[in-house]
Amino acid sequence: MIIKLDMRSSIPIYLQLRNQIVMGIAKGELKVGDYLPTVRQMAQDAGINVMTVNKAYSILKSEGFIEIDRRHGAKICPRKDTSYEFREKLEEELSLIIAESELKGINRDDFLKMCKNIFEKINIINVEGCEA
Amino acid sequence: MIIKLDMRSSIPIYLQLRNQIVMGIAKGELKVGDYLPTVRQMAQDAGINVMTVNKAYSILKSEGFIEIDRRHGAKICPRKDTSYEFREKLEEELSLIIAESELKGINRDDFLKMCKNIFEKINIINVEGCEA
DNA sequence: TTATTTGTATTATAATATATAATACAAATA
């Protein structure tokens, strides 16, 4: 998997890395059960520090996207989250993005079409949750 | 307009303030042509520093949500943005949020329904763009 | 056993971001 980092972005490197891995899982480029490169390998490939990679992996673990096993490393293992808290947080994020879009001249139908396009583009394979 | 700030949030205060003002405009609580409280007033009301408010207002200005006029203060004046850059940035943000939702078990139909609900909730009045 | 590889913890350092405070300034205006 190819990781693209923008060193001049205002988004921290560890977050860019985290985001790209999440996208990779959703797209099916990273499959359930696959292993991420070791923190040292990823750090070398991406030209960043080991602890920056570790921070990204730790977040992914705490968010339930991967499981970390000593010796074998980080395994793709996305867990569903049906909690009210998750839906609430999502709704808040979505509300802001919708407000911004609306004010910039993207109406309801445009926005929904955009979402549908993204679903088509992303959702090549329906990702199964991890039960390990 | 009531501003709620969470001092323990990981989201910077100036960003929370910026976000709430954007939401306020989209909801119609802040109408085109209205004036925001002065930076000093807002700082006092919210219990934060003047320069923190100034940072939020400056960002809103650079993003085209308000216009700032000496003496009269900050006027609500949302400008449309039909540029490719805006749509591209929006699509990137949306892609991430959709990827996360998908992995957490929220499918296409759930997501679209959620969006529609938010549009209904927010869009009491269709906000006219500012041409001043 | 020994050596190696894994993620992680620790310590140090540096740069940048965030937030506050006090003061001052130019522009507009009453």
Place this chain on the structure above:
DNA sequence: TATTTGTATTATATATTATAATACAAATAA
């Protein structure tokens, strides 16, 4: 002229981000 506006400046403090060099426990392969 005095006041109010956003803003610039300077200083200070804390938090975040990123790097670097080590070291460690756990697992595993030799």
